[in-house]
Amino acid sequence: MASRPQSDAARAIIGAPTAMVDAPRKTSGAGAYTDDLAVPGMLHGKILHSHLPHARIRGVDAGAALALPGVRCVITGADAPTAYGVLPIGKDECALQPDKARYIGDNIACVVAESERIAAAALPLIRVEYEPLPAYFDPEAAMAAPAAGWLHDHRPRNIEKEYHHVFGDPDAALARAAAVCRNRYVCPAVTHAAMEPHATLARFEPDGGLTVWSSTQVPYYLHKTLARVLQMSMERIRVIKPMVGGGFGGKSEVCPLEIVAAVAARRAGAPVKITYSREEVFYTHRGRPLQLTELETGAAADGTILAVRARVIQDGGAYCGYGPVTLLYSGALLGAMYDIPNVRWDGYRVLTNKPACGAMRGHGTVNTRFAFEAQLDELAERLGLDPAELRRRNFLQPPCRTVNGLRVLSYGLPECLETVVAASGWRERRTGRAAGAPPAVNDGRGPRRADRASAPSRRHGLGVACSHYVSGAANAVDRADAIHSTVYVEAAAPLPAPAGGASGGGAASDAAPPAVAVLTGTAEIGQGSDTMQAQIVAAALGLPLAAVAVIAADSAITPMDLGSYSSRVTFMAGNAALRAAEDLKQQIAAALARRWNCDPEAIRCLGGQVLGPSGQALSFAAAVAAALPPGAAHLRGVGTYSPPREAQGGDFKGAGVGPSPAYSYSAQVAEVSVDEDSGQVTVHKIWAAHDCGRALNPVAVEGQVIGSVWMGLGQALSEEMAYTRSGQLANPGLLDYRVPTILDSPPVEAFIVESLDPEGPFGAKEAGEGSLAAVIPAIANAIYDAAGIRLYQPPFTPDRVLRALQARAAAPASGQAATAGQDQPETKPGPASGPPPPSPAGAPPQAGG
């Protein structure tokens, strides 16, 4: 059963809008991010990156660089030759490449100097002898490359991994479908663009131990990887995560600078800090891959979805990283939000000479979800159904298992959909696309400023789409039996009362010291994990929030947690924190039950007191003192979390990815208008409803939903990693990689739906990622409603939209949607993926491929 807040005190904390516990540190500037740190004797590292996309390294001559005054040492691949990678099957990269560069930006050497300026000045003095190799920037071309063009010898035809999943009989089901849509979707790569660039400071201690401060979402994986590459025991290494300015997945695996700083500190005999430039953040990437999706969905005349078939190619870039996981997510969650009995999915993860991809908010699911939800809109039109109604007719009936073995217990999708349909005025305001229909709605604000002079009347359109996401992966990447999270809650013996007593007034009494400390390995990256655990522990122990101190992410003192990724922390660490608090409470209750001669179950923690069944009462501090074993200084409650076996999925190849103890759900409606002269799209409003189980902190949930919608809006409208024909990332900076500005950001109205998950802490599940995917198809579908064009490739930039409008105008009036400028099924790649001439000279950049 769901743990529900039992007491008034708990209800005052759980579900109450709560300021982040680290807000004072952030808003005052007192908190330190990694780049803010400095230690005595600290040196600065700067990494030399490859300027060639694919080349054998014949030699590195650092003589001239070493001769520059202020340069202490130069390290190369030979200094850290042990390969690593986040997956057991993908340990294919070195912090500095010893023999081969695989993309423009790959890591070759590191200069350590007395200042960053000196290190930067030394970089061009390093002579690297390269032997160029043929390079591939398009995944389909890379799959046909001769052996000289294979990035890794152990990956023939540059296929990192392929999977083929068949559930039910999709071919037969499609053959009897009343309507089948088939399309090819191209989603170019996008990246996280977190505000804080990656930074690491590494210091060897006099006793030979290593301390590393790093901007990471995964201190535990960093800890293990440092031990592996530096060949030290984990006990000799201490990893500390300072404040982190956003991750979004970009810091969810070990990044080269984290290893390089440690190796450099060992070589230099002094602490070394490395902070990436923004350009280096782009080269480190680990973001959402370019994905080619051939998708086919068939439904019966009543709208029942009979089957879906998908062929997915992900362009993974130069290294494995999370690759197979990203790929498997694109299939595992394809058919798992609705009741789809027949699914075929073929997935290919391909290596190309571009920055490596990885996890990014909505990991692996976003591009497939865009394709599927956009295709549902077409399917609804073919069947003459309202797109919201089509979705309604295909809801799961939980508790249930999807066809690919995912266990679904709580399912707030129906309420999410009803909420946004009602709030947006969907039924009244969406006319459905009919030629010559009048503008559906007019918000009175008119078109954007530059067009105000004489823009034609712009018709508004509405589009709907849904999405979902895991509340943590049920299977850890490296160990099937892993404990996913451990949390300690400690209460120390109270200090003696200060001399002078309470009458002394003022200073001591106002700032009562925290009553308990939460020790947790979770990585607060701005998402609110410290606040969440403080709330849970406070609620469980009947304490005010201010009585709980959170100590997090220092491997020397906090227990293990897998990290902040896959939206796992609230569900998993939240449960561990709840169990740790309950363990502490049981210790107190057991002791007081003996004293009060009552049933320990009858003892409650409430309002800073511990209460017995017959009016007995002790302050929490006095109760802790009473419960301390002789000689003990503190009580420690321990809580752990591992996902239940029933939530860990099936046993087919690749079944490990997708299972989660619980899933979040989102439904959204977007309102847009299209300037039909210029192709410019304006998003006027997004209504977003998210089922997070229970909103432990509603203001944090709303922030996550709005942030997810906004990030999806960027992928929908303006964000894209564009590459030149010679494999350069054309826009490695925040001027040309265009995240939306506030002027491009419509109002987002967030609605919280609480389905009370039976296994979540107080019923909670994830809130930070599931709302991202829906916004892209919601906008695409709204563009169709406004302008009658189907778009198969985000971002929906004005040039792409104008080409589609022109094709619509040129198309015969068949009633079919215009699709020109956008690829259609069965044919070969679209504009994003021409053949890859590995030409030395530049040529105009191409989207995506």
Added chain:
Amino acid sequence: MSLPSFQLHRPRELAEAVALWTEHGAAAKLLAGGTDLIPSLKQGLFAPDHLIDLGAIAGLTGISRAANGDWLIGAMTRIHEVAEDPILGREFPLLAAAAGQIASPVLRRMGTLGGNLCLDTRCLWYNQSYLWRQSCGFCLKKNGAVCHVAPGGRRCWAAFSADTAPALLVLDASVEIAGPAGARWLPLAELYSGAGDHPLRLGRGEILSRVRLPAAAAGMRGSYQKFRIRNSIDYPLAALALALRREANGAVTARLALTALNPAPVLVAGLERCLAAALAADPPDLAAVVQLVNRAAKPLSTSTVPADYRREMVLIQARRALEACLA
């Protein structure tokens, strides 16, 4: 990310700045607001031994009126002051519109009018780091001999992308140039060379010090049309300014200029005659005027946004600006 090392000069008099600039020549750079120069220094596009900061010079800022009624704007006047000055906004709304769409509010508080007019040309293949430029072979604007935009040619096509230049061109502005031989005035159009790799036609030691707006241009109708992907921060990808006045006798005074499409801002020649002919028809036939713009615009692949789309945009802008000013 560190700046390269240089010696910083902060002259208090314009003459002192001219003397330093004359002395150090190519080994120096002028710093106005720095919003474009500083990122370029970090990217290694310049490695000056000397940086001459114009920010401490008295008399280079402010908006004033000359005896003959012309308007004078100091080169170091911040862009937000130009955009938000109420009197300037009433007399020259076009200039306020163009200045008000530059970059973002924070950058407009740093950037200066003179800096905007002297903005370096921009190109996908140029505004990049050393590593990036090395990876495709250095281009002829910086360290190299090839042009990645027009690989056969020897000309640099980097796009001049300032917003205020087309507005000031159509308002018939002139600029004061201080130099070792004293000050001279020249029409704004003559400031620009048309070559992407050395866009300004200035001699050694010369500094743009003031902008003059003729009283005759006050009160003209204007339209500034700017295309960019985001509604803030972005440089224009195609933009157009039109100033127009219908005289009492029915004649039309009109000027139209483009930016972000060519290596210099372009004052479209022959507009008035063409427009007069267009207006003689009933209803007015603007196609020939749009065609004039089409011939003047030379967008090339200097950006990730396709050049052919930028061309289509400027034609839409021309039509919209004309319709707005003729309405």
